[in-house]
């Protein structure tokens with residue numbers, strides 16, 4: 324009998340090419356975007372090499388594409404140069420590019436799954452930290468640097484130091500009005516931004532089985548914000564139902580064979596993790612970050628915390644409070660906001676937009692007069708699907724801007740940025756200083772919480788809103 328293995332171990336074992344240190348892993352899917360690929364393609368060209376498996380390589384433009392007026396030339400030089408370089412490189416190397424103007428364009432971590440490129444048991448890499456998103460399908464998916472991007476382009480393999488394993492066991496179910504975003508913020512608040520360092524997290528337990536695919540992607544997406552190399556969830560019927568019929572997924576008899584194989588991708592009873600953390604999902608509340616890391620997060624019912632009495636944690640809390648312009652003891656629900664951003668690879672999927680629209684429908688009214696709010700679908704397909712069910716109308720009639728898909732204000736590498744001092748309720752995943760624009764202040768929240776904040780002009784507990792407790796954000 325073979326020894327019991329974790330999900331991670333099974334995917335790892337199936338992809339080891341050589342037994343050196345670090346291990347050389349075969350890569351099934353290489354996703355590429357405009358920011359981290361130009362030097363990699365250039366290196367390839369200089370070395371006179373070609374892309375080893377162009378059919379396993381997929382490119383999109385997302386980080387610095389404008390989200391309005393896409394017919395106009397791109398004004399920013401860096402953005403334009405990077406996008407044009409990717410077009411040339413994809414063309415020259417025979418790599419599929421989902422460009423602006425096509426129905427498949429979108430944020431790399433949104434289109435991978437929705438096109439069915441991402442499948443259980445695969446190794447997936449991208450020159451992007453939030454590649455962890457794809458682990459929601461039981462893939463081993465991790466971000467790599469530009470040098471490694473070149474290595475993968477040339478060889479379809481990557482050297483990878485073997486990580487440790489961390490089991491995050493989620494018991495119980497989320498309460499109404501509490502979402503996967505709140506869950507993952509609560510996990511990061513608990514284990515810290517270094518809590519997963521050197522580890523691949525496997526999310527397990529009843530609380531995970533009940534999550535939709537979109538919710539699972541939100542959780543895996545933010546694994547990296549806990550310092551982990553990747554996050555994984557074993558595939559199950561929820562996964563297979565979501566994947567069935569997507570463009571790149573096999574059909575007919577092959578589909579059935581694949582599903583049988585994918586069902587074996589689960590941690591065997593008795594397999595051991597290096598560490599385990601347990602979370603009670605039923606105790607999680609809607610969360611708001613008050614500081615400048617995703618771990619500086621509290622339930623919306625809480626107050627801005629007092630800094631600890633001493634030590635480095637005191638220094639970082641004081642600095643965060645100063646940057647965020649917040650006074651300890653202030654109820655989070657008294658904090659007034661200027662901007663709202665609903666989108667990103669964390670929360671820019673159809674279920675997220677549905678959850679935000681559900682809040683607007685049930686509360687009624689319009690965006691608060693002080694607030695400028697925008698909704699940026701995670702992909703062009705999400706945009707089309709949302710429009711087909713009238714969500715764009717809900718947003719626009721309530722005074723939200725309805726944009727084209729891209730990373731947008733998640734990172735301020737395109738025209739969508741905060742002005743200095745502006746305070747934003749954002750459904751994205753990072754809140755460090757300047758992330759959304761110089762001196763901008765970011766509070767990470769769920770889509771439902773962002774919509775409620777837009778209407779009220781300040782953070783509001785969605786559980787107290789009319790119909791708010793029925794919001795199950797991220798459900799698609």
Ligand SMILES: CC(C)[C@H](C(=O)O)[C@@H](O)C(=O)O
Pocket residue numbers: 358359386450451452453466734
């Ligand atoms: C630009 C890219 C390298 C970066 C990442 O790796 O995550 C971006 O996607 C981000 O979210 O900060």
Ligand code: SF4
Pocket residue numbers: 385386430431432451453667668669729730733734751752
């Ligand atoms: S949406 Fe944000 S986090 Fe996701 S890939 Fe784009 S910039 Fe990175």
